[in-house]
Amino acid sequence: MLTIAAIEALLSDTASRGHAFSELFVEDKAERELNYEKQALAGAQTMHSRGAGLRLIRDHHVIYTYTNDVSEPGLKQLADQALALLQIVGSATPSDQAVTLQEIHGKAGSNPMQRELAEIGNRRKLDVLREIDAAVRSAGVPLLSHGVTYYETDQRVWIANSEGTLAKDRRVNTRARLHYTVGDTEGALYEWADFIQPAGLDTWQSEEYIAFFQNQLKTAYETLRAEPLKPGRMPVVLAAGSCGVLWHECCGHTLEAAAIASGHSDFIGKRDTVVASPKVTIVDDGTLPGLYGSSCFDDEGKLRQRNVLIEKGVLKGYLCDRVHGRQIGLESNGCGRRQDYTFAPTSRMSNTYLAPGCDDEEEMIRSLGEGLLVTQLGGGSGGPIFSLACSRAYLIKNGQIDRPVKNCMLTGRGIDVMKKIDRVGANIKTEYGSFCGASSGLVPTTAFQPQVRISEMIIGGEA
Amino acid sequence: MTVKERYEAYLRACAGRPGLWEVNGETRERQRLTAQGGTYSQASVDHQTVLYARAGETSVGYAVTQCLEDEPEKLLEEAAENGRLTGQAGMEPCQEARVSEEEKQRLSNPVMIADLARQGMKRLPEAELTIEEQIRGQWVVNQKGLNRQSSRRHFAVQAQWKGYPFITSAPAPEQIEWAGLQEAIEQMRKNLEQPSSMQSSGVYPAVLSGYVMAKFFITAWKLWDARSYVGGGGVLRERGGTQIASSLVTLRDIPVWLGHGYEAVLDSEGSDGLVVDLVKQGVQTGLLHTLQTAAALGAQTTGNAGRTAGLVKGYRTIVTPKNWVMEPGQNTEEELLAQLGEGLYIFDAFDEFHAINPASGDFNFPCNAVQIRRGKRQGLCRQLTISGNILQVLASVEALGNRLYEMPLIMQDTYQVAAPAALISAIHVTGSV
Structure with missing residues (x-):
């Protein structure tokens, strides 16, 4: 890793010459992979990544540069290129700005490790x-x-910025x-x-x-x-646990400040208005111990926090990073994330969940004439209109689980589907997690819930 | 000394050492500028070099580093140690004793990128434009005398309009086809202007836009990945030389696609990239190979060894396409719609990494469409799903559009696909009512 003094000098230089907020993200990552096939170790690989990303922000202009040459000349070149770009997108008068870093500390233990x-x-x-x-x-x-x-x-x-923040x-x-x-x-x-x-x-x-x-x-x-399930519309019961990816795709992405700022969301201008069934409370919490989406800091050096996005059907907030949060008039709430130094951060989810309700899980199925019970969702895509592939699903007939079915794809407009939640169970289950891919790369996330019922959904599939 | 020169010197000193000691350096330099409505918003520049080693005397292991200051011996010995850990004897095929070097390219002055953005903003005032210049370098050196290097530049423009990306690439700024982007945006405008309508489920004739066809191939190219055939599997096994698609369908992978970007002269094993005919006039003719798949199947490498396929990034080489191209036909998209008469124009599809099974070609693709009546657009239908198998789609092609939609692999930028619109006789649609 670089020395604190070298980082302070770099940030002082870029902040002064560019008259801009400056941030340096330095990363050192070791990875190992062992492949086991045909009852033998078939492969062993190791990878060592090291690099730095420098971000300059002035007014509405954002410059991002990165390199894996973290030598002093390499970083000097990085800074010069960033400043050259900043001059092109909008010039400003340089001013003296000396940066002194102060390390901030958070709660330890989101990624416990007893032995190296x-x-x-x-x-x-x-x-x-x-x-x-x-x-x-x-x-x-x-x-x-x-x-x-x-x-x-x-x-x-290490994340350091010209406001003096140093987070490790x-x-x-x-x-x-x-x-x-x-x-x-x-x-x-x-x-x-x-x-x-x-x-x-x-x-x-x-x-x-x-x-x-x-x-x-x-x-x-x-x-x-x-x-295969015959396509059509029917009520859908989503089991507790990883089926919570519904919330990640149907509203999580469109509650990210980047989606709000770019105009690609149904939630623009709807704070403090009803956007979902009163049974729906959605939380994104990057502080939960032992969950894959947790960390001490986000990738902008901000402490992670618990963010209530929707409370009893009313929209309460968005997921904000520094840049997109400011574009919509809000401060960051610890949601600026990135895969690694090769990506600039943006607003992302962490551990997104539907809070428990008080409905009886068995009744949700028993009271249906026909419906679909989904116990596992595959991948999906988010946006105002979302889609989710069902990897494990069962047809419900006359209030009973009838038989397994396959090749079902759930689609819908998030803001409409959330209004059709008519049952939320009392027992929440977490999940192991997965990666979410978006403009700042693949980041670890979880999405979970108690068992829920949607009164009607469109189900695509084979004829 | 450059990083490559240090590894060259080390591996020269290893000449005659048994086994395989090889390093592949991949470099990328890139600058980007985003602009809309006369102002610039974001810009970026980056440099990255990643070194991939495979090494060992009796069995090969792998190690990857971005720590350029490390001694070559450290990386190669780490790879060899990983090989020893497996305890499995066996060498991998490699290229030997070939030397070639292209002059290293440098990024242009960023002022030139800004000029290009200004030109673009005049032509496409409503779109958010991202202008990119990228130089991709590849070098492979081993102790058996292989020492090859290539360095290629391309420019790309992405015009984002109403959330839809329209992309074109070219080897030089003056070759960027702005008119194609303008036309594609106009087509999309016509679709989105239609009044909302509902569509019932059923089997319909349809035109699939170039955007939708490209989304199929960004995943479905894997049906032609030779690695799927090594264990005796693969959907197209025993179908070589047979008709698997309409005679209008020709699919090719092209390493250097003149007039477009994504040139890849060398692959990650140091082999020459070859033009590969995968399907010619509907007949199955080829697969994409690395040295390893070629050795396993008794074929020749096609120079398709890479590091990224779909969302998978590997330490070892894997099969990756370069420019995966479905050859265009003669018709404009409006002519295809006139020929369709009654049916659906499926202009948008999403979730291509989950909607298509890359092993079988089966798909359940969420999509949006416009109803076509007497050859004209009538109503806009959202939240539909098309389902079937990509080989069925290719078999039912009745006519092709004359313009290619280009789509680079998101996030990784390591290959692209390009496809025209296709008129197909039938596709199953799950409707919105």
Whole structure:
């Protein structure tokens, strides 16, 4: 890492010459990957990333430059190029500005690690892969192929800016990915599933991951054998846990300040108005311990916080980073995030969830003549109109779960669908998490909920 | 000494060492400027070099670094140590004893990018424009005498209008086709101007816009990824030489596509990029290969070894396209709509990374469409889903548009696809009523 004095000198120089807010994001990241196939270690890879991103903001102009040459001449070149661009987009009179950094501290422990990953050694990591492989082979599911990969990431970041802020954060996570093809001569289904811990490997104490992967395989085979669902409109029950990705796609992206500022949201100008059923309270919270979307600071050096976005159906706030928050007249609320130094930060989600209600989960199904129960959603896309692929779904008939169905795609306009929530269960379940991809790259997120019911949704699928 | 020169010197000293000791350096320099309505809003410039090593005496391991000041020995020994960890013997194929070098390119003065943005703002005053200049460099050096380097520049313009991106690329600023962007925006304006309407489910003849066809191929090119065929799988296995699509369909991957950007003379294994005919007049003719897939399937590499495919980024090389192009036809989009007569013009689709199964080609694609009556636009229908299989779509092509929609891979910028609009005889649509 660079010295504090070198960073202060760089920020003083750019802030003075550019008459601009200046921010330096410095990153050092170590990653390891082990691939296990055919009951043997098939590959081992390591990656070391190091680089810096410099951002200058003046009025409504934003300049972002980055390099992995973090030598003094490399950073000097970076600063000169950033200032040259700033001159082109809008000149200003330079002024003296000396930056003195003051480190800010937050609560430790969002990414717990009892022992350094390097100290644990490969034997324990290989044991995890062997345990998963053995569990997969004994799951009683016809498998055409499979493999398991272990990943670990140890990212250290420093974020410093010309207002004197210095924030240091360390984000550690370990992950196992199972990829598999279940099936036989009559058909096959390829999928992958991740078990993620935002923590060191030493937290993998229970055998929760074994049960997780075995359940994935069993339900994948059930889905392969399922009949396609006839497309149409019907009520949809979304199970507690990871089906909370509904909220990520149907309103999370359009509550990001970047979407509001660019005019691509149905929530523009609707603060303190009703935008959803009164049963809906949506929170985004980057401070929750043990969840994949948590960290001490965001990637602009702001402490993460709990943000209530919608309360009992009323829109309360947006997810704000520095630039887009100011464009809509709001301060950052700790939501400026980026994948790494190669991306400028923007407003992003972290752990987004629907707060628990008080409805009976069994009644939600029992009271339906026909409907769809979704227990797992695949990926999706957000925006005013969203889509979500159902990876595990069951047809409900006469208040009973009738049979598994496949090839269902949920689509809708978020602001309309949220008004159709007619039940919210009392029991919330979290999830392991995944990546969300957007203009500042892939960032770790979770999305979860209690069981909910939507009175009607459009379901696309095969004829 | 440059980074490459340090690795060259180290690997020269390793000549004769058994096994494989190889480094692939990938460099990217880029500048971007975003402007709208006479003012500039954002600008960026970046430089990045990533070094990928594969090394080992009896088995190959991998290591990647961005720490350019590290000694070459450190990276190569780390890769070799990773290889030893697997304990599996076996060498990977590699290129040997070839030397070639192109002159390194440099980014232009940013004032030139600003001038280009000014030209664009005059022509497309309603759009948010992002002008980009990018230089991508590739070098591969090994102890067996391979020492190759290429450096290519391209310019790209993205015009964002009403949330829709329209993109064109060119090797030089004066070759940017502004008129094509203007026409594409006008077409979209006509679609969005239509009054809202409802559409019932069913099977309909349709025109799929170039934007929708490109969204299919940004994922579905993987049906032609040779890696899928190594284990005996692959949807197109045993279909080589047979008719898999309408005779109007020709699909190609082109490393140097004249007049457009994304030139890639070398791949990440140091092989020459080749023009690959994947489907010629509807007949299945080829797959995309790396050295490894070619060795496994008894074929020749096509120079398609890369590091990023879809949302996957690899330490090892994986199969990636360069410029994946569906050849255009003769008709304007309006002529295609006239030929369609009654049906749907599907002009927008989204969620291409989840809506299409890249192994089978099956898709459930959320989309928006315009109803066509007597060859004219009538009503705008949102929240539809089209479903089927991409091979069925290609088999039902009856006519193709004469303009290509270009779409680079988002976030990674490592390849692009381009496709024309297609008139197809039938597609299943889940309606909005």
